[in-house]
Amino acid sequence: MQLKRAACLLLALVTLFVATGCWDRRELEETGFVLALGVDKGEQSRYAITAMIAIPAKMAGGGKGGGGGGKDKPVLQTTVEAPTIAGAISLIDSYLDRRVSLLHTKALFMAEDLARESGLNTMDEFVRFRQARRTIFYIVTKGKAAAFLKKMDVQQEKDPQRFIEQMTYNSRATAMIPAASQIQQFVTSVNTGYTQPITYYAAIKDEGEAQAAVPKPEQVAAGDFAAGDLPRKGGPNLELFGAAAFRRDRMVGVLTGEEVRYVLLLQDQFQRGYFNIADPRAPGKYVSLDVRRGRPMTIAVDLTGDRPRLDIVVSLEGEILAMQPGIDYTEPEFQPRLEAAAAAEIRRGMRGLVQKTQEWNTDVIGFGSHVVRQFPTVAAWESFKWPEHYQDANVRVEVRMTLRRFGVQLSPPKAAR
Amino acid sequence: MKSRAGQIGLTQGVILVYAILAAKLFIQYPSFLINVGGPAAWQVALIMTGAGLVLFLPMSALARRFPGQGLGKISETVAGPYAGPLLSLTVAAWLFATVVIGLRAFTETFIMAILPTTPPSVLAIVILLCVIYAAHRGIEPLSRATQMLFPVIAAGIFLVLLFSLPRADASRLYPFLGFGPSPTISGGLFYSGIAAEAMVLLVVGHAFEDPESLHRSGLYGILLFGLTAAATVSILVMIFGAPDAAQQSFPMFNLARLVYLGRFLQRTEAFMVMFWIFAVAVRLSALFYAGVVLLTEALRLPWYRPLVYPMAVLAMSLSLLPKDFVTVIRIDRDWLRPLGLALVAIPVVLLVLAAVRRKGGETHAA
Numbered sequence: 001m002q003l004k005r006a007a008c009l010l011l012a013l014v015t016l017f018v019a020t021g022c023w024d025r026r027e028l029e030e031t032g033f034v035l036a037l038g039v040d041k042g043e044q045s046r047y048a049i050t051a052m053i054a055i056p057a058k059m060a061g062g063g064k065g066g067g068g069g070g071k072d073k074p075v076l077q078t079t080v081e082a083p084t085i086a087g088a089i090s091l092i093d094s095y096l097d098r099r100v101s102l103l104h105t106k107a108l109f110m111a112e113d114l115a116r117e118s119g120l121n122t123m124d125e126f127v128r129f130r131q132a133r134r135t136i137f138y139i140v141t142k143g144k145a146a147a148f149l150k151k152m153d154v155q156q157e158k159d160p161q162r163f164i165e166q167m168t169y170n171s172r173a174t175a176m177i178p179a180a181s182q183i184q185q186f187v188t189s190v191n192t193g194y195t196q197p198i199t200y201y202a203a204i205k206d207e208g209e210a211q212a213a214v215p216k217p218e219q220v221a222a223g224d225f226a227a228g229d230l231p232r233k234g235g236p237n238l239e240l241f242g243a244a245a246f247r248r249d250r251m252v253g254v255l256t257g258e259e260v261r262y263v264l265l266l267q268d269q270f271q272r273g274y275f276n277i278a279d280p281r282a283p284g285k286y287v288s289l290d291v292r293r294g295r296p297m298t299i300a301v302d303l304t305g306d307r308p309r310l311d312i313v314v315s316l317e318g319e320i321l322a323m324q325p326g327i328d329y330t331e332p333e334f335q336p337r338l339e340a341a342a343a344a345e346i347r348r349g350m351r352g353l354v355q356k357t358q359e360w361n362t363d364v365i366g367f368g369s370h371v372v373r374q375f376p377t378v379a380a381w382e383s384f385k386w387p388e389h390y391q392d393a394n395v396r397v398e399v400r401m402t403l404r405r406f407g408v409q410l411s412p413p414k415a416a417r
Numbered sequence: 418m419k420s421r422a423g424q425i426g427l428t429q430g431v432i433l434v435y436a437i438l439a440a441k442l443f444i445q446y447p448s449f450l451i452n453v454g455g456p457a458a459w460q461v462a463l464i465m466t467g468a469g470l471v472l473f474l475p476m477s478a479l480a481r482r483f484p485g486q487g488l489g490k491i492s493e494t495v496a497g498p499y500a501g502p503l504l505s506l507t508v509a510a511w512l513f514a515t516v517v518i519g520l521r522a523f524t525e526t527f528i529m530a531i532l533p534t535t536p537p538s539v540l541a542i543v544i545l546l547c548v549i550y551a552a553h554r555g556i557e558p559l560s561r562a563t564q565m566l567f568p569v570i571a572a573g574i575f576l577v578l579l580f581s582l583p584r585a586d587a588s589r590l591y592p593f594l595g596f597g598p599s600p601t602i603s604g605g606l607f608y609s610g611i612a613a614e615a616m617v618l619l620v621v622g623h624a625f626e627d628p629e630s631l632h633r634s635g636l637y638g639i640l641l642f643g644l645t646a647a648a649t650v651s652i653l654v655m656i657f658g659a660p661d662a663a664q665q666s667f668p669m670f671n672l673a674r675l676v677y678l679g680r681f682l683q684r685t686e687a688f689m690v691m692f693w694i695f696a697v698a699v700r701l702s703a704l705f706y707a708g709v710v711l712l713t714e715a716l717r718l719p720w721y722r723p724l725v726y727p728m729a730v731l732a733m734s735l736s737l738l739p740k741d742f743v744t745v746i747r748i749d750r751d752w753l754r755p756l757g758l759a760l761v762a763i764p765v766v767l768l769v770l771a772a773v774r775r776k777g778g779e780t781h782a783a
Contacts, residue, residue, distance in 0.1 A: 011546075023532065023534045023535040023536070023539070024531075024532045024533065024534050024535055130529060130530060130533065133674055134671070134674065134675055135674070135675060135677045135683070184584070184656075184675060187661060188589075188656075188657055188658045188661055191657075191658050191660045191661045192589060192658035192659070192660060192661075194588060194589065194658075369586065369588035369589075370588070372588060372591045372592060373588065373591045373592075373593075375591070375592045376592055376593060376594045377592050377594050377595065377596060377597045378455050378456065378592050378595060378596050378597075378659075379596070379597070380592065381591075381592050
């Protein structure tokens with residue numbers, strides 16, 4: 001019995017040593033958590049990699065000004081040139097007292113010129129390297145990623161990472177950024193080829209520059225801009241708006257916020273968003289609609305002709321938010337006209353989007369996900385080469401808009417007439 | 418052989434088979450199925466299950482013919498004092514090889530995913546201590562412990578699958594026939610060797626309450642595993658796409674890393690690792706115990722426990738031999754799986770011999 005007890009005691013002691021995981025022990029105060037990475041073209045090496053590293057003491061209290069814009073920054077930022085992310089980490093480790101870790105990295109910012117020229121050849125590192133997660137947001141920046149991270153001033157939040165995460169939730173409310181833009185979606189899109197990747201597109205708002213820019217004609221659509229061009233003043237200087245469209249791993253163009261809405265509508269991922277519709281009975285005036293997804297989208301694919309043909313029906317429901325002086329659309333006899341006008345406008349936007357992506361020869365909408373269902377086997381699908389057919393596809397869209405609600409007021413107030 | 422007589426019932430039997438098989442889902446096994454089936458990997462899983470159920474029937478018939486006896490004793494009775502132990506040794510060798518490869522796969526994946534700088538031998542020793550303890554205690558405590566751990570193991574699989582659903586895209590399950598009917602069917606049949614792992618039940622047949630419990634344990638366990646495997650590979654394909662999922666050495670872990678339900682639920686892989694350890698410990702313990710018992714019976718030793726420690730040391734040493742993780746995966750996929758399939762011929766041979774020689778059944782009872 002005593003021998004048994006001694007054995008148990010010995011086992012418990014051994015367990016104490018083994019269970020601590022001491023080989024992989026890593027103290028928090030010895031670790032430099034990279035919150036975001038920026039990748040630009042390097043001068044001496046392939047990439048100039050910028051790491052935004054948290055300073056936990058300043059994040060926990062007292063730090064003013066988020067990101068790189070505040071004076072008492074909760075993050076430090078450093079840039080090294082290296083051919084790979086791992087190479088950059090090694091270099092940063094050599095001159096920082098804390099060991100750099102990607103375990104809490106939330107975003108990867110990539111300069112637009114690099115995204116267009118060569119894509120990120122080190123994407124494999126984000127898939128293979130255990131520290132990196134596939135949930136990292138992939139964001140293309142207008143201009144240099146390093147400058148973007150440096151200038152980023154998120155104001156409301158101490159933690160720039162939290163700001164970015166919160167911004168991504170806005171896709172549900174505004175529908176002007178893609179539904180998702182993480183390494184996971186990017187890699188899966190490239191691998192399967194059913195749809196081409198689409199990522200967030202961000203820019204730093206330089207108000208001085210915006211004032212000097214050529215004024216645009218009056219915009220009907222609220223989101224007919226890309227990041228960096230929003231007509232605004234004040235607020236955080238970061239804009240996450242529109243999207244970067246890719247063909248495989250190379251960026252081919254920028255979609256405006258409005259176009260992203262049409263992407264979401266055609267992907268059947270649209271939740272809701274406000275649309276400005278030109279009043280069909282009162283030129284120069286607009287009706288604001290809160291548009292929601294109606295019945296699930298239907299898509300019929302016909303591959304029997306020379307060109308693939310896709311017939312799409314999108315059903316939407318609308319609530320009138322505002323009518324400018326003109327017609328009272330709460331009256332049933334006027335409603336079909338407004339419904340038709342809204343449907344036509346949205347359809348026009350979709351046609352424009354399809355045409356644009358066909359010119360770029362990239363199916364970022366993901367029609368391939370529907371076309372693939374026509375093929376019984378992988379070999380048949382691969383031999384069809386959908387990406388090559390997309391340019392010629394005949395895409396017909398029908399939009400069905402139904403006005404369901406009219407706000408908390410029926411006829412417009414007299415003051416508005 | 419003096420072995421611990423037990424009273425394993427239907428529930429414990431089902432859970433034991435399920436745990437032994439389902440532990441494979443935590444490592445590279447789903448990738449194997451996706452590799453052969455592509456988008457139609459779920460069909461491979463279902464064919465594998467159907468074929469596995471059919472292959473289990475001879476084992477169950479053998480257990481019914483020789484109630485209260487394990488495979489070692491049955492093979493000696495049926496095939497004689499020389500061929501019988503030889504057949505038992507063959508099964509024991511396969512079970513032992515499965516433990517060796519499972520042990521190395523565990524250490525490698527653990528190092529890759531969680532503890533990159535911990536020496537492999539330390540991890541192997543820790544899991545082997547569990548295996549030794551479980552084998553030392555015998556099949557009945559092991560099956561009861563498995564019953565207690567079952568909710569955790571099942572939750573480990575199903576919660577990850579459930580929380581991953583928001584990312585799933587059903588279009589990735591197309592083309593519907595994957596690489597075509599022929600590769601799908603042949604792939605399903607190739608992996609139907611899962612029945613070989615269910616042979617553990619036959620090895621410990623003496624510990625079952627009755628042959629009917631053993632029969633139903635095997636069938637229900639394989640069926641449950643097959644459905645879980647089909648659901649797992651479907652969700653993996655719907656999330657990663659077949660080309661990506663087929664190349665992952667650790668798809669369930671990657672799936673757990675993807676769980677991202679806002680700011681509130683993410684980084685769930687820490688739980689996943691815990692469930693995974695339980696599942697691996699149960700699987701390796703059961704296979705190791707069955708191998709040692711069978712070896713004991715083949716060598717006509719009176720008691721299995723003296724073999725536990727040397728066999729554990731041997732398993733540990735052999736597990737360190739493969740050069741790298743890819744070698745481990747290839748040995749598992751290209752050698753152990755087909756050999757397992759071949760192994761299920763042994764109960765068939767024994768059943769035919771028993772019928773020819775009129776051993777077992779009513780004759781035996783008489």
